[in-house]
Amino acid sequence: MKSRIIALVAIMVMAFTGSAFAGSLQVKGSTTVLPLMQKCAETFMAANPSVSISISGGGSSNGAKALIDGTTDIAMMSRDMKAAEIQTATDNGRKPEQFIVALDCIVPVVNPANSVSALTIAQLKDIYTGKVSNWKELGGADEPIVVISRDTSSGTYDCWKDKIMHSGGDKSRVFPGALLQASNGAVAQAVSKNKKAIGYVGLAYLNKELKGVSVNGVEPSVKTAKDKTYPIARGLNLYTPGTPSGEAKALIDYMMSPAGQKQAAEVGFIPVTK
Structure with missing residues (x-):
């Protein structure tokens, strides 16, 4: 039964992304976003066996640094990038683009x-x-x-x-x-x-x-x-160095899709889309 469910989800991912991809992605940063990224990446790689996604934590600031240095394709951050980080990344030719994937x-x-x-x-x-x-x-x-x-x-x-x-x-x-x-x-x-x-x-x-x-x-x-009544709430972000394309875009699109947002809820986060 479990293998059937995994196969069905993989088919849904392929249908959503439109085609299979090949290549590798580096994802670094927030340990808060980490469990959601791991869950979605597992499903995405099941649908796209030629894609390898390497994920590591270390904190949001490390994600920002990796984006600035050009050592990650996607930075996971449980805070917004600071103005100085955005400016430094932009000066390095990697203007950050933000995606809020959960609350x-x-x-x-x-x-x-x-x-x-x-x-x-x-x-x-x-x-x-x-x-x-x-x-x-x-x-x-x-x-x-x-x-x-x-x-x-x-x-x-x-x-x-x-x-x-x-x-x-x-x-x-x-x-x-x-x-x-x-x-x-x-x-x-x-x-x-x-x-x-x-x-x-x-x-x-x-x-x-x-x-x-x-x-x-x-x-x-x-x-x-x-409903914003809890006083310590926040958005969970992904940042890319410029407009994402290829595997990076497909992975983010999947995370924002109904299937990806369902996985956000399963992990314990709050979906941002229905």
């Missing part, structure tokens, strides 16, 4: 053993600046808070910085005692193993070993991201 929520997460299940933006900011350091100050157990954050090359970090650390008009920084992780998966693993920890991940990384925390009384979900 996402950044979800504060704690260990399921933690009794805290709701926080405000102000409380999150106090935690990440080190102002609040014990869970009892937030209605939890009398235990120190282990703060886990993403590193500065991460688009997830950039969104967290803009929406949490810079909330209220000032530009606070994550305090030096925070433990930095290089990926959503690493944050998820660290929090799942430590009942005192708090971190933040993309919606697709929620699992039974993590407890998502509501923000300002709003639960993170597909619905609250779409």
Whole structure:
């Protein structure tokens, strides 16, 4: 049965793209976008066996750098490219073109053993600046808070910085005692193993070993991201060095198609098209 489903999806991809392709693609960047890209690329390569797609994470900033350097065909980014990045890429003859392939929520997460299940933006900011350091100050157990954050090359970090650390008009920084992780998966693993920890991940990384925390009384979900009531939502982007063609265009077209958007939903993201 599974092989029949894969074959059917492959036929749908070929019908959508119009013809088979041959060649190779390099895709680099955001670890948030990574699971969606991996899922769509697997389906695309099943329909186009002559195409080889190499995918690596490393963070949104690394995706931008690879696009600037000409070492990737598609950059995955969970934030918008910065003006300076766009200018540098353009100066190098690689003017970026943006494609928003899904929406996402950044979800504060704690260990399921933690009794805290709701926080405000102000409380999150106090935690990440080190102002609040014990869970009892937030209605939890009398235990120190282990703060886990993403590193500065991460688009997830950039969104967290803009929406949490810079909330209220000032530009606070994550305090030096925070433990930095290089990926959503690493944050998820660290929090799942430590009942005192708090971190933040993309919606697709929620699992039974993590407890998502509501923000300002709003639960993170597909619905609250779409209606913009959840306060830490964002777009997930692909960037190409100029107008894409060939395999790159076909892959992006597939990801934006109903079949690709269905896979976005399956991964845990919010589709941008019906």
